[in-house]
Amino acid sequence: MARTLVVVGNGMVGHRLVQAVRDRDTDGGWQVVVFAEEPRPAYDRVALTSYVDGWDPLGLQLDGAEFTDDPGVELVLGDAVASIDRAARTVTTAAGRTQPYDALALATGSAPFVPPVPGRDLPGCHVYRTIDDLDAIRASAERARAGTGRGAALVIGGGLLGLEAAKALRDMGLSPHVVELAPRLMPLQVDEGGGALLKRLIEDLDVTVHPGTSTGAIEPDRGRLLATLGNGTELDVDLVVFSAGIRPRDQLARDAGLPVGERGGILVDEACRTADPHVYAIGECANLDGRVYGLVAPGYSMAEVVADRLLGGTATFPGADMSTKLKLMGVDVASFGDAHAATEGALEVVVNDAVKGTYKKLVVSDDAKTLLGGVLVGDAADYALLRPLVGRPLPGDPGALLAPAGGGGGGVGVDALPDEAQVCSCNAVTKGAIRAAVHEQGCDDVPKLKSCTRAGASCGSCVPMLKQLLSSFGVEQSKAVCEHFTQSRAELYEIVRVTGITTFSDLIERHGTGGRGCDVCKPVAASILASLGNGHILTDGQAGLQDTNDRFLANIQRNGTYSVVPRIPGGEITPEKLLVLAQVALDFGLYTKITGGQRIDLFGATVDQLPVIWKRLVDAGFESGHAYGKSLRTVKSCVGETWCRYGVQDSVGLAVELELRYRGLRSPHKLKSGVSGCARECAEARGKDFGVIATDNGWNLYVGGNGGTMPRHADLLVSEVDKETLLRVIDRFLMFYIRTADRLQRTSAWLDAMEGGLDHLRDVVVHDSLGIAAELEAQMAEHVRGYADEWAGVLADPEKLARFTSFVNAPGAPDPTIAFREERGQRVPVLLGTPEVISR
Amino acid sequence: MTVQQMTVQPMNAVDSTMWFEVCALGALGREEGVAALLPDGTQVAVFRTHDDRVFALANLDPFSGAAVLARGIVGDLGGTPVVASPMHKQHFDLRTGACVEDGTVAVPTYPVRVSGGTISLGRT
Numbered sequence: 004m005a006r007t008l009v010v011v012g013n014g015m016v017g018h019r020l021v022q023a024v025r026d027r028d029t030d031g032g033w034q035v036v037v038f039a040e041e042p043r044p045a046y047d048r049v050a051l052t053s054y055v056d057g058w059d060p061l062g063l064q065l066d067g068a069e070f071t072d073d074p075g076v077e078l079v080l081g082d083a084v085a086s087i088d089r090a091a092r093t094v095t096t097a098a099g100r101t102q103p104y105d106a107l108a109l110a111t112g113s114a115p116f117v118p119p120v121p122g123r124d125l126p127g128c129h130v131y132r133t134i135d136d137l138d139a140i141r142a143s144a145e146r147a148r149a150g151t152g153r154g155a156a157l158v159i160g161g162g163l164l165g166l167e168a169a170k171a172l173r174d175m176g177l178s179p180h181v182v183e184l185a186p187r188l189m190p191l192q193v194d195e196g197g198g199a200l201l202k203r204l205i206e207d208l209d210v211t212v213h214p215g216t217s218t219g220a221i222e223p224d225r226g227r228l229l230a231t232l233g234n235g236t237e238l239d240v241d242l243v244v245f246s247a248g249i250r251p252r253d254q255l256a257r258d259a260g261l262p263v264g265e266r267g268g269i270l271v272d273e274a275c276r277t278a279d280p281h282v283y284a285i286g287e288c289a290n291l292d293g294r295v296y297g298l299v300a301p302g303y304s305m306a307e308v309v310a311d312r313l314l315g316g317t318a319t320f321p322g323a324d325m326s327t328k329l330k331l332m333g334v335d336v337a338s339f340g341d342a343h344a345a346t347e348g349a350l351e352v353v354v355n356d357a358v359k360g361t362y363k364k365l366v367v368s369d370d371a372k373t374l375l376g377g378v379l380v381g382d383a384a385d386y387a388l389l390r391p392l393v394g395r396p397l398p399g400d401p402g403a404l405l406a407p408a409g410g411g412g413g414g415v416g417v418d419a420l421p422d423e424a425q426v427c428s429c430n431a432v433t434k435g436a437i438r439a440a441v442h443e444q445g446c447d448d449v450p451k452l453k454s455c456t457r458a459g460a461s462c463g464s465c466v467p468m469l470k471q472l473l474s475s476f477g478v479e480q481s482k483a484v485c486e487h488f489t490q491s492r493a494e495l496y497e498i499v500r501v502t503g504i505t506t507f508s509d510l511i512e513r514h515g516t517g518g519r520g521c522d523v524c525k526p527v528a529a530s531i532l533a534s535l536g537n538g539h540i541l542t543d544g545q546a547g548l549q550d551t552n553d554r555f556l557a558n559i560q561r562n563g564t565y566s567v568v569p570r571i572p573g574g575e576i577t578p579e580k581l582l583v584l585a586q587v588a589l590d591f592g593l594y595t596k597i598t599g600g601q602r603i604d605l606f607g608a609t610v611d612q613l614p615v616i617w618k619r620l621v622d623a624g625f626e627s628g629h630a631y632g633k634s635l636r637t638v639k640s641c642v643g644e645t646w647c648r649y650g651v652q653d654s655v656g657l658a659v660e661l662e663l664r665y666r667g668l669r670s671p672h673k674l675k676s677g678v679s680g681c682a683r684e685c686a687e688a689r690g691k692d693f694g695v696i697a698t699d700n701g702w703n704l705y706v707g708g709n710g711g712t713m714p715r716h717a718d719l720l721v722s723e724v725d726k727e728t729l730l731r732v733i734d735r736f737l738m739f740y741i742r743t744a745d746r747l748q749r750t751s752a753w754l755d756a757m758e759g760g761l762d763h764l765r766d767v768v769v770h771d772s773l774g775i776a777a778e779l780e781a782q783m784a785e786h787v788r789g790y791a792d793e794w795a796g797v798l799a800d801p802e803k804l805a806r807f808t809s810f811v812n813a814p815g816a817p818d819p820t821i822a823f824r825e826e827r828g829q830r831v832p833v834l835l836g837t838p839e840v841i842s843r
Numbered sequence: 844m845t846v847q848q849m850t851v852q853p854m855n856a857v858d859s860t861m862w863f864e865v866c867a868l869g870a871l872g873r874e875e876g877v878a879a880l881l882p883d884g885t886q887v888a889v890f891r892t893h894d895d896r897v898f899a900l901a902n903l904d905p906f907s908g909a910a911v912l913a914r915g916i917v918g919d920l921g922g923t924p925v926v927a928s929p930m931h932k933q934h935f936d937l938r939t940g941a942c943v944e945d946g947t948v949a950v951p952t953y954p955v956r957v958s959g960g961t962i963s964l965g966r967t
Contacts, residue, residue: 486920486921487918518918518919518922519874519892519918519919519924520874520919521918521919521920521925521927522915522918522932522934525916525918526916543872546872546875547872547873547875547917550929551911551914551929554914555914559911559930561907561909561930563909563910563911563930808877809878810877810878810879810886811865811866811870811871811877811889812864812866812879813880816880818910819884820903820910821910
């Protein structure tokens, strides 16, 4: 019979423990019960600040956080554990439920430390820890905005969390002030020089920094708050956020008689076990050797240790890397190893470039041979390579390592890293593990490494290094489309765009490797030619390049017949048009099915029937739905505010507009979209390549979503924009994708493989960092202007029509191998026996 | 339309091969394929390569069982003229019918000739 594991706390670390146990416990030895104090499934607290981008709690939710399909996990939300009876081995919750356990894991995390400043309990004073905290801060900010002038906010504590809070407040339209007791920002991570630069860079962003002083008192003042600083400065603010550190939440353990550390934290051994062998503690509430770890990565390590122990293993906590790399308001900050040169005899090498706004410091041993740590401000690109080298012999002169040129660690290459070096610190993946994944599990690209090892799956900062490692391990990162072209699809696209080549024969003659082309490069070229507007896809010279679906403008099915999908923009259709579809289906004996994209698929048409069917459809006002193309498929929508009592915008109207704007756009792979009229997200827009969700104030745009074998929730690209901005950003996004993606690479994989990830994408398509936005928009305008229905084009041209015959010498003779039977009242194919194969 | 009424004519059977006119060479684009129906109901996929050579394979894709090979993309792999099945992309050598990916599989080939601008298929 299964034993019961009770997990107290459903933060990132608690969730990781449950996941780790479920992943490894293949025999079902443990039944897991999770008690969460918060009312929502586990979310990414590290990314809490991004909640401000769309105020969408689901956007932060961790993968698999709901455990809805897992009978091995019971997730109890909104009911905190109130007491532990260690003798009886039970816990009792605030709501009064008593739950027995065989093993208990405490993952209660930490609570914000609020210094005893007079006035700290006034309305408008907040902490920065949970989604609910941010909602409360938002409410205060909105009251401030309703007043006159620009609101202001005070952040108490200039550490990592304080700067995150300052960013969130700035994004809410307030002017933040940051007070820090230490003489510099982020005193734990950066040194004086780095802190000085950081202050300058942060102040450039409309944040006022008050270092080296405390907050004396907070008083109510005519509906606002008056804060008096230790140095006498008085600040009129609308709200205050305390971010002055955290304290382990260990009260539950104290009450149960478990020993805690002098400065808090439940004492655990290297197996993360407390004084009671049935009780573990992990994450920020645990105290190991006198240390409490306030980062998520050590918490994850502890979760993995406990999971291993529960399943009979002997894992121990490997010690933690307290290195940090983050981007605060666009400013890179990283610190690793002995950042403060506390080691006896440590030497510092500093490159401080005030003009470029970068500060880099390496800490090395007294003989200058071993890297001990470092600080990077303004540009942390070298972090991924330098951090794993900590404690190891330097591969070169320390000064050379900081040299601006060379990219990625100056003179350091990934070859210099030993196998034990941690490449991904979020998920503790070593270079050796990457090597094994490449050589033993056949991972040959970054997405495979991500799913196989989890490297790069969290913050993504090691993705560039994963690419370097792949080539270092001899994985041919060839982007060649096929044997006929050494170029990648993106390169071929550029060639066609720049040279104006309009035929495949020109392309392969001038840029190919010899040969005639194949079923890989020909459709790629056809797609590129179509993306760049070269007329109908069945014009001379292009028809033979098309895959069968494009060649017959229909989707081939298993018996060689095709299915027909007319466009139904936004899924909105009149009863009259439904009658047309029904009559056509009846007349041609077509099987009908509603698709996932809110349209109607008509199956079982033979090649020669296609033009006859389409004549009827085009006459009735239908057009091609491009279900056969690597192009925009559908823009799914919910019914929106017109009917729905929850809707806040006209989602159907926008979906129709988007579908008509981007219809026929040929791309590296198919494109799906959706528009939801409110945050309930009934159109499942976040599972789409580009999805739009209505808010009270505009539209949120999400990109890179996918269903299928590798589901991926789309990432928020821009929030609360008006329709004009929305269309502009989508125009740029789609054209940038068409320009740079690989063949058959969906936007999700494209985004995953993109160096710099979402930030880079946003830089390009929102902030126009490459200066190509106008060009991308012009290209899309050209597409919209040049659109013509492909099926109408076929019907109007006898030469194109002539392709739609079953047999060249017997047009109209039916294919004798095609037969149908009836199933659930409709015609379906008779399964074809595989014919006798001739053995050579 | 029945098979007997089709525009297929038995030609002079000197070498015991029956020849059937299928279509004009011009009806078949370069590096494209068409399907033809022989009087006995056999489906043949006829392909024309860039150099105006014409090849004939069975139209039936041995992997899917569907009569679709004529609708595949014509090209070359390592210099071998091939057609890719539109169903699951296996390649067949246009000259021999051999499957490139699976040495144990081949599709039948048919004699083909072009004279006077007309493509004819042979049946022995």
